[in-house]
Amino acid sequence: MNVIHFFDAIDKSLFLFFNGIHASFFDGIMFAISGKFTWFPLYAAVIYVIVERWKKDGVIAILSIILCLIIADQLSSHLIKELVQRPRPSHADDLKGMVHLVRDYTGGAYGFVSSHAANSVGFAMLTILIFKRSSYSIAIAFWAFLVGYSRVYIGVHYPFDVIGGVLVGLFAAFVCFELLKRYHPKKHQVYGSNTALEHPKTRLLIAIFGLNLIGTVIYSLFFF
DSSP: OOHHHHHHHHHHHHHHHHHTOOOHHHHHHHHHHTOSSTTHHHHHHHHHHHHHHHGGGHHHHHHHHHHHHHHHHIIIIIIIHHHHOOBOGGGOGGGTTTOOOSTTOOOOSBOSSOHHHHHHHHHHHHHHHHHOOHHHHHHHHHHHHHHHHHHHHTTSOOHHHHHHHHHHHHHHHHHHHHHHHHHOTTHHHHSSOTTSSOHHHHHHHHHHHHHHHHHHHHHHHHHO
16 A cells, blocks of 8 residues: 555545534534635624724735635645545545535535635634734634534545645745735734734624624524
8 A cells, every 4th residue: 555545545534434423413504614605794804803903004914815815715726626636525436325415515526625724724824813812813713623624524525635725725824924014014013013903803803703603503503
């Protein structure tokens, strides 16, 4: 067994373990967490806080977030997936009948790396670097973890797909933060300052995230 087959076997074993931990109660919740449009209130709250904190200068920070998402998405979806061409577990012939799929959703043909993981981690890491608040960092890191885990739960990604997406997202975030440090008009407020985000604004972001998550759970339970 070569190295690639060895890690592939480990990845599939991990996938079957985590994907096998499921219950009908959580199916709708995880499917909703994985949705592209679920987290718009969180994104809007982040944009609002940036504009409120830095006014017109915040446009550069917002553009850096957009650029981060473009880099993460393009690298994961349109470069790495096409180069590697690893079938998703939902399309793997040797796993037929063994994968727990939610809503019979199978995704596209290829899964490495997870663009959901890349985008969510890129967004989370870049905003962590911008805001520099431990409470926000914990909340948004938990959010990124939920998104990544949901992709394994609903059966469309292996754990290593998600880990690969995490690395892509981190790369995109650090590249964009370096650009932001260089070109932001108020560098001292974006980098190396504990005053980058006041506590009330931190609490607002955490509250919006909490309400967004609760709303997602309630919606999935009643309308899934």
